Amino acid sequence: MRQDIGDGRGDGMRDKPTGDAALLLLADSRLPAGGHAHSGGAEEAVRLGTITGPEDLARFLRGRLATAGLVTAALAAAACELATATADHPAGPYGQADGDGNPPDAGTGAGTGADPAHPWRRLDAEADARTASPAQREASRVQGRLLLRTARRIWPSTVLDTLARAVPEGAHHPIALGAAAASAGCDPYQAAMAAAYISVTGPATAAVRLLGLDPVTVHRLLADLAPALNDAAHAACASLIDDVVPNGPAQNGAIQNGATHDGIAQNSAIQNGAPANGAAAKARGSGWPALPGHTAPALDLLAEGHLNNPMKLFVS
Amino acid sequence: MTTPPSSPAASRASVTARAVITTEAAGGRTRLETLRSDPPLTLRQTGPGLVHLVSTGAGPLGGDRLELVIDVGPGTDLEVRSVASTLVLPGSSPGDSVMMVDARVGAGASLRFSPEPTVLAAGCSHRMAVRLSLAEDATVLWREEIVFGRHGERPGRCRTRFDATVAGWPLLRQELLIGDPAVDASPAVYGDARCVGSTLIAGPAWDAERDQKGERRATIGDGWATLPLAGPGVLASALAQDTVELRARLERAESMADVYATSWQEKTELAVPQRTPAVDAGP
Numbered sequence: 310m311r312q313d314i315g316d317g318r319g320d321g322m323r324d325k326p327t328g329d330a331a332l333l334l335l336a337d338s339r340l341p342a343g344g345h346a347h348s349g350g351a352e353e354a355v356r357l358g359t360i361t362g363p364e365d366l367a368r369f370l371r372g373r374l375a376t377a378g379l380v381t382a383a384l385a386a387a388a389c390e391l392a393t394a395t396a397d398h399p400a401g402p403y404g405q406a407d408g409d410g411n412p413p414d415a416g417t418g419a420g421t422g423a424d425p426a427h428p429w430r431r432l433d434a435e436a437d438a439r440t441a442s443p444a445q446r447e448a449s450r451v452q453g454r455l456l457l458r459t460a461r462r463i464w465p466s467t468v469l470d471t472l473a474r475a476v477p478e479g480a481h482h483p484i485a486l487g488a489a490a491a492s493a494g495c496d497p498y499q500a501a502m503a504a505a506y507i508s509v510t511g512p513a514t515a516a517v518r519l520l521g522l523d524p525v526t527v528h529r530l531l532a533d534l535a536p537a538l539n540d541a542a543h544a545a546c547a548s549l550i551d552d553v554v555p556n557g558p559a560q561n562g563a564i565q566n567g568a569t570h571d572g573i574a575q576n577s578a579i580q581n582g583a584p585a586n587g588a589a590a591k592a593r594g595s596g597w598p599a600l601p602g603h604t605a606p607a608l609d610l611l612a613e614g615h616l617n618n619p620m621k622l623f624v625s
Numbered sequence: 626m627t628t629p630p631s632s633p634a635a636s637r638a639s640v641t642a643r644a645v646i647t648t649e650a651a652g653g654r655t656r657l658e659t660l661r662s663d664p665p666l667t668l669r670q671t672g673p674g675l676v677h678l679v680s681t682g683a684g685p686l687g688g689d690r691l692e693l694v695i696d697v698g699p700g701t702d703l704e705v706r707s708v709a710s711t712l713v714l715p716g717s718s719p720g721d722s723v724m725m726v727d728a729r730v731g732a733g734a735s736l737r738f739s740p741e742p743t744v745l746a747a748g749c750s751h752r753m754a755v756r757l758s759l760a761e762d763a764t765v766l767w768r769e770e771i772v773f774g775r776h777g778e779r780p781g782r783c784r785t786r787f788d789a790t791v792a793g794w795p796l797l798r799q800e801l802l803i804g805d806p807a808v809d810a811s812p813a814v815y816g817d818a819r820c821v822g823s824t825l826i827a828g829p830a831w832d833a834e835r836d837q838k839g840e841r842r843a844t845i846g847d848g849w850a851t852l853p854l855a856g857p858g859v860l861a862s863a864l865a866q867d868t869v870e871l872r873a874r875l876e877r878a879e880s881m882a883d884v885y886a887t888s889w890q891e892k893t894e895l896a897v898p899q900r901t902p903a904v905d906a907g908p
Contacts, residue, residue, distance in 0.1 A: 350813060359812040372811020375802065437855035438795035441862065443841050446855060537807065598788065602798035605814045606821055606862050610850050613843040 331464075331493035335486070336503040338514065343455035344507060347448055348515030348623040349373060350608045353615035355519045359607075366516050367530045370509045374537055376605035378508035380439050381483040382501040382545035383600045388432060388487025389500035390549060391594070392468040395425055396491065426475030428594060429484070436481035439602045444612040446481075448625035453486075454479030460489035468492060501545035505538050515623055548600050639688025639718040642666045646676055646694070648701040648734075655701040666691050678707035678740055685711070687750060688718025692725045695738075699731035699760070707740035710772075710868075715748040715781065726755045730763035735828075742770035742820070742868050745803060749781030757789040757825075759796070764828030765789075766879070770871055773803060773819045780804050789825055789858075796856040797825055818848070818864035820871040824879050827858030830886035844881045849874040851881035859885055 338345060351369065354360040360369050440446045457480060461469045472480055472488045480488075483504050490500035510531065517527050612625060642663035649658045655674040662668040665682030678693075685691055697703045713722055730736045745751060759765060769787070774780035782804035789797040801821065808814040815821060831853070841853040848870075849863040861878030865871035 354812050359816060365812055368811045369813045372808045372813035375805065375807040375811075376814055434795055434855075435798070438798045441797065441799070441852045441854060441860045442850070443843050443853055598790075598795060598798070602786065602788075602800045604799040604801060605808075605811075606823070606864050607811075607816050607818075608813050609852060609862055610845060610848070610864070611813075613845045613850050613852070616843075617845070 328495045328499055331490070331495050332499040332503060334463075335490055335493055335495065336506050336510075338510065340459065342459040343452060344511060345514070346624045347452060347511055348519070348625065349377070349508065349512040350611035350615070350625075351512035351515045352519060352621055352623045353611040353618065355516065356618065357611075357614070360516060360520070362520070363522060363526050363530060366513065366522070366527065367533070369516075370513060370530060370534060371537065372605060373512060373608065374505060374509050374534060374541055376603040377608060378505045379541045379544060379601050379603050381486075381504040381508055382541050383548050384432070384436050384439075384481070384483035385487035385490065385504035386497035386501040386542075386545045386549055387435075387597060387600060388484045389491045389495060389497040390487075391428055391432060392466075392472075392488040392491030393497075395428070395471070396466065396468050425471050429472050429475035429480070431594075432597060433476050433480050433484050435597050435600065436484055439600075439604075440481070441604070442609040442612045444616040444625065445609065448612070449482045450479035451624065453482040453484060456482060456489060457485040460485070460492060464489060464492040464494075466492040497549060498542055498546050501542040502538065505541040505545070509534060509538070519622065544601070549596070637683065637686070637717075639686060639690075639716055639720070640665065640682075641690045643692045643694070644668050644678075645696075646703065646705070647696040647698065648674070648703050649698040650700045655703065658698070665689075666693065674702045675704045675706070678705065680707070680709060680711065683712070684714055684716065685722035685724060685751065686714050686716030686718075687722050688716050688720040689722045690725075691723065692727070695726070695728040695736065697728070697730045697734040697736045697763075700733045701731070702735045704737040705740070710741040711743045712746055712775075713743060713749040713751045713781070713783070714746045715750065721750045721752050724751070724753045726753075726757075728756070728767075729758045730760060730765055732760040733762055734760070735764040737766045739766065739768040739824075742772050742822075742871070744772040744775060745780040745783050746775055747778045747781055749783070751781065751783040753783070753785040755785075755787045757787070758793075759789065759791045759827060761792045762829050763791075764830070766824060766826050768822070768824040768875065768879075770820065770822040770868070770875070771801070771803065772868055772871075773815075773821075787825075789827065791827065791856060791858075794856065796827060796858055797854060797860060799823070815864060818866065820865045820868055822863045822865070822871045822875045824861040824875055825858055826861065826879065826882040827854075827856075829857060831859055831882070831889070832857045844878075844884075846874070846877060849878040851878045851885070853885060 334340065351360060354369060360366050437446065440449060457469060457473055468488055469492055486504055487500045490503060513527050513531055516522060517524050615621060615625060642665060644662035644666045645659050646668060647659040648655050657670055660668055660670060665680055665684055667679045667681045669677050669679050671677045716722065728736065757765065757767060780803055785801045787797065787799045802808050843853065844851045848865055852860045852862060854860060859882045861875055861882065863871055863874035863878055865874055
């Protein structure tokens with residue numbers, strides 16, 4: 310099994326029965342990838358007094374999940390899907406995907422011989438465009454770099470090597486997470502779930518330590534978020550399915566892909582579907598621009614304020 | 626696209642309207658090549674390269690579908706403002722009100738888009754989408770201010786999507802949800818603010834080449850931040866209790882964009898390491 314995954318060329322990774330266990334390993338806070346050092350804005354919110362107890366924390370987590378959590382879930386799902394497709398076809402059709410314009414170095418070649426690093430740079434740029442705060446970009450890249458380094462030792466694959474080469478400064482965390490998830494044997498839905506889960510468990514644990522909250526009370530808050538976590542992972546995958554619809558929502562995200570955020574999206578195609586054939590894969594890459602971009606202005610302010618605070622326990 | 630009135634909130638039937646502004650260079654000056662509009666979305670030229678949006682009718686109301694197309698031709702300069710804030714209301718139609726803006730800014734051209742705030746009245750259900758496509762050396766200032774309800778009022782629902790690209794490469798993609806129980810009053814999203822605003826300032830002066838570690842630091846103040854993007858631009862962002870405070874904070878954050886442009890320019894010319902502005906502790 311390890312060899313199958315290791316060479317990154319096994320067909321239909323998502324059919325392997327390892328997905329569930331791999332998901333647990335990937336989302337476990339004990340995964341040695343440095344995630345415990347980040348509070349996702351919670352430390353600064355505690356310092357400023359906007360989180361003082363479980364009620365504030367619950368609202369903080371719910372808002373974080375609906376914004377940054379959803380965005381990272383969608384990016385992780387897209388990265389997992391890309392990793393799975395390119396593991397099957399290392400020089401696949403992603404190299405020529407065109408986005409909503411004409412990236413300067415896109416459109417060269419007819420698929421064969423295209424640089425496999427190029428689609429990773431494009432997807433990483435989509436993460437950049439959804440992260441206005443430089444402090445958050447830096448925190449995301451630091452975590453992505455550490456995760457990728459760890460994942461390449463635990464679940465070695467050519468896809469992870471390609472990603473490391475494509476983004477030498479460190480891929481954004483959700484991109485690294487999605488690629489690691491694919492190499493571990495997870496499908497895009499599981500990658501999205503891991504991203505959504507991590508987006509709230511990190512800040513929750515940080516708040517326990519910073520405020521001395523009762524850990525059971527805080528875990529109750531996380532349990533209350535379970536349906537919202539499911540919704541976020543479903544919505545993240547629905548945004549990928551929209552991508553494969555020709556002339557889909559790529560034109561005007563907010564106007565046309567209303568179903569994306571309604572929670573009860575159909576994700577069967579992602580969970581059951583075979584890796585895309587050529588035509589669908591092309592369309593899917595071109596749909597990345599329309600992935601969710603929910604922003605949280607307060608998190609931006611918190612991240613930048615945190616950077617300027619010399620007295621801190623967490624990196625971000 | 627009319628709908629029979631079924632609710633007392635309706636003051637008129639829903640409409641579909643489209644307005645277009647295009648510019649072209651004529652003898653080194655900007656000429657408005659096209660200025661076409663439909664009520665309630667009316668455009669008036671108020672100066673050289675200056676156009677005002679004039680609301681000639683209530684709304685947008687539920688069911689309305691308004692579209693604004695702006696095409697700033699190569700080498701031309703355009704400024705778009707509005708005479709008053711936009712009040713989004715529920716309408717007779719059960720559908721959302723929709724406002725779409727599609728703007729292209731050509732090579733060497735500049736666009737300044739700074740309308741008055743959009744106010745989300747109680748019960749409204751509104752969607753806004755902006756697609757801003759910039760040529761590589763185009764310059765833009767794009768301001769968006771949203772007010773969560775009239776005085777003492779809880780806002781209706783609103784979703785916005787903003788997509789800016791430079792030569793096809795993504796620069797900024799942002800969505801805002803307002804009136805959603807998951808994000809309302811979340812300390813992670815708006816906190817206790819009643820207004821949110823952001824201004825994208827982009828162009829070659831904020832080139833991404835200088836996004837070196839530690840050099841593209843943000844500047845923050847009370848309720849505002851100036852955020853250097855990964856690409857050639859900065860985002861001024863603000864939260865506030867009212868529109869006056871919002872505009873003051875946003876303008877403060879916008880003014881930092883010039884400081885960045887100057888300081889990065891010097892850095893490139895002198896190749897001397899120098900820190901970008903630190904925290905502004907002022908109000």
